[in-house]
Amino acid sequence: MAYLKDQRRETMMVEGSWNIGAYRYKGSTQLQEYVDGLKEKKLIGSLCPGCGKVIVQPRNICGRCHRRMDKRMVVSHKGTITCFVISPPIEKGKYKIIGMDPVEAGIIQEGAILVPVFVRFDGADSNINTILLNSSPEQVHIGMRVKAVFVENPEGKLSDLEGVEPLKE
């Protein structure tokens, strides 16, 4: 039977909320080690003793080898864009980038276009998800060479790595 709009009646609804409170996710050493590296403007990854792959940001377990990756490596500041997306115009109050609203914080203007990128730093076998700075949607391309941009005085926080910018080699 077809659903006839003129026969539709409103059903009663009950207001509900889903207040399950705060979660406590257990941390591990890899996040701490990564941000400790950022404080010294170093990019830290984990090395798998089985396959030799270097994962940046570090991860504790290599799924391929089913082994722990306890060893840490420092990779280059230089890297290559492996993929990118072009954002819609950024509206105030709609996005949080590393914990802050970039429009409200005055980092970008309302309506600006951002370019989130996947970057493989030299020496790493995985991508890091960050933002392309000092460039434009017209310039970005797969294979573009970039380098890490750090804040002037890193404090050992994820926001110490601001993004990447085009590298002039």
Next chain:
Amino acid sequence: MQRRVAIVGYAQSEYQEDVPRTREDQVFDVVKAALRHAGILREEVDSVVTASSDFLDGRTISNVFLSMAVGAYQKDESKVEEDGTGALLYGLMRILAGTHDVVTVEAHTLASTINPHQILFYALDPLFDRQVGLMNDIAASAIQARMYMKKYSVPEEAVAMVSVKNLANAALNPLTHRKMPDLTVEEVLNSKIYYDPIRELMIPPITDGVCALILASEEKAREITDNPVWIEGVGTCVDSYLRERNLTQLESLQKAAAQAYEMAGIKDPYREIDVFEVSERFAHEELMISEALGLAREGRGQVLIEKGLTGLDGEIPINPSGGALSADPICATGLTRVIEAAKQIRGEADSHQILGVTRALAHGQFGICAQKNTVFVLGGDR
């Protein structure tokens, strides 16, 4: 069953209250230990089935980030959003279907991530029951306990005796965390009241825990081990929602057990099964479970505990491991019972080993007041 399927290896974490490690780290260690116990590498595994809850994990599609830790990378993988006995059933079906030969089954809950009772409130019907703020999983179980105790004149001492037995057994099991070797009935009845008649020592502690086992087809099982634990029977059944259910009996468990007994060719579980590992999420539930499993007549579960028949030296030991009352890593609780039952058959239960076990039963449950129940009958080579 068309194809015989065996448990060929297993491992459990130490069940504790607040383990300061990531979920991935804990799961990795236990899966690795289960593979080591079976003596195989992850390359020999065809499929991985896990059991956990998105709400308890605090992540949607919470298996996404676990695939590497459970050894599922580039393999067939699936998850059940319930007790680990559901994952085991799922794994068994994969092997019976003939599409897979070796399956890893993993289950976990780290209840320190969030208070599980806070989550269980949202299992209640949003239109009616959730509107009554005081209603929750413990209150619902208190209603069940009161109805059951009233209908069959079960004294609260009999309920307390379940806690006394299981928490004393737990003292012999190095993996559990609520161990009370000298607990008395009076102490249970004087413990903090939650919802009358349910008291603190009649419900499990908050537990972080992980367990895993390796399942194999008969051909593979013979290659892997000299000591396979066969799945002889299985049954699963779900009851209706809380309010329209007969709360004084676990009818879905009766049906699940009947299916498992028929498959295993068991006529008299009291005589034919040597040990029982059940998921009693509340002390009174163990009495109800023993009735549903056909070990006592309706309402007479109390006699088993009063006569000591379910103790370590009794005729039908129930929960020599300490049961759920000693450690309840929610989604891992039923799979823990399966592993404990398998340990009894292989003679690997150490200080809580029952002598001469050739056949064991394991039970898992999920949902408020044990809405869904799954039963496995396990046996060794005889």
